[in-house]
Amino acid sequence: MLKKLLLLGVISGALAGIASLIYQKVYASSLGAGFTNIAKPVGIMLSSVIGCLIAALGYWLLSKVLKGKTEIVFNLLFAILSFVSILGPFAAKLPLDIETPELFPGLTIPMHFFPALAWFTLRPLFITVNAENK
Amino acid sequence: MAAVFAFSLIQGWKITDKYNISFSSNEAGGIFKTFKGNIVFDEQNLATSNFDVTIDVASINTGNGLQNKHAKSDEWFDAVKYPVIRYTSKKIEKAGNAYQVTGDLEIRGIKKAFTIPFTFQHNGNGATFNGTFNVNRNDFHIGKPGGDVSDMIKVTVAVPVVKQ
Numbered sequence: 317m318l319k320k321l322l323l324l325g326v327i328s329g330a331l332a333g334i335a336s337l338i339y340q341k342v343y344a345s346s347l348g349a350g351f352t353n354i355a356k357p358v359g360i361m362l363s364s365v366i367g368c369l370i371a372a373l374g375y376w377l378l379s380k381v382l383k384g385k386t387e388i389v390f391n392l393l394f395a396i397l398s399f400v401s402i403l404g405p406f407a408a409k410l411p412l413d414i415e416t417p418e419l420f421p422g423l424t425i426p427m428h429f430f431p432a433l434a435w436f437t438l439r440p441l442f443i444t445v446n447a448e449n450k
Numbered sequence: 451m452a453a454v455f456a457f458s459l460i461q462g463w464k465i466t467d468k469y470n471i472s473f474s475s476n477e478a479g480g481i482f483k484t485f486k487g488n489i490v491f492d493e494q495n496l497a498t499s500n501f502d503v504t505i506d507v508a509s510i511n512t513g514n515g516l517q518n519k520h521a522k523s524d525e526w527f528d529a530v531k532y533p534v535i536r537y538t539s540k541k542i543e544k545a546g547n548a549y550q551v552t553g554d555l556e557i558r559g560i561k562k563a564f565t566i567p568f569t570f571q572h573n574g575n576g577a578t579f580n581g582t583f584n585v586n587r588n589d590f591h592i593g594k595p596g597g598d599v600s601d602m603i604k605v606t607v608a609v610p611v612v613k614q
Contacts (some may be wrong), residue, residue, distance in 0.1 A: 409513040412481050418515030
């Protein structure tokens with residue numbers, strides 16, 4: 317199951333990264349601030365994939381302990397951690413040559429939810445509830 | 451006649467857009483992006499030299515959107531009611547190899563006599579004024595005394611100018 321979870325992690329991370337890049341483009345074209353020097357495309361893709369890989373490992377470890385309740389606990393944890401992580405963009409101190417730091421949270425906060433969203437969307441294709449008990 | 455002749459030699463300086471007005475403390479730091487004013491300065495004629503400069507309070511940038519909003523609020527600079535910080539010189543004198551200017555610093559509608567040490571360095575057709583000094587924010591009722599942000603705020607000013 318770990319291999320399937322890692323594959324799910326990579327693919328959902330890549331999907332979240334692509335969604336974030338599209339969102340960044342839309343945000344930049346509509347508000348004029350894409351913060352591309354701070355939220356670089358490579359960084360966005362890497363952090364999305366790494367985040368989902370950590371989620372995959374977390375799911376695997378939880379499944380060893382919780383068995384049938386893994387899904388409920390994991391989903392709850394993933395959602396809570398995603399929500400807590402938005403404190404980062406609010407607290408971020410940008411370089412002083414950035415004209416509109418007020419717009420930074422609006423760009424990055426949705427990105428913090430894309431990994432969970434991608435995971436929840438793709439998970440049924442990779443892991444069935446029965447499989448986690450095996 | 452001599453006085454008129456001397457006055458005509460006083461050098462006026464135009465502030466270039468490469469200036470830097472920054473502030474720092476233990477918890478907060480940032481810059482003011484808009485600075486303007488009139489600078490008349492002649493090393494040989496300090497008596498008629500003078501500064502009258504303003505900073506646009508709303509141009510504050512701490513690098514954090516929430517902090518910017520907080521800094522402009524009525525608890526701190528109250529940018530709506532007091533949109534500018536103004537410094538008007540009264541006396542400029544030599545202080546060792548540098549200078550010091552005494553004048554009125556007005557923040558949040560509170561005007562206080564304030565002395566700023568500075569250096570003046572020629573650079574071709576231009577020059578740069580540099581100064582570093584501390585402002586006690588409580589003197590101008592900026593924020594509440596104590597708290598996370600220290601009372602003394604270090605201000606660094608670097609103003610490149612060109613001859614007018």
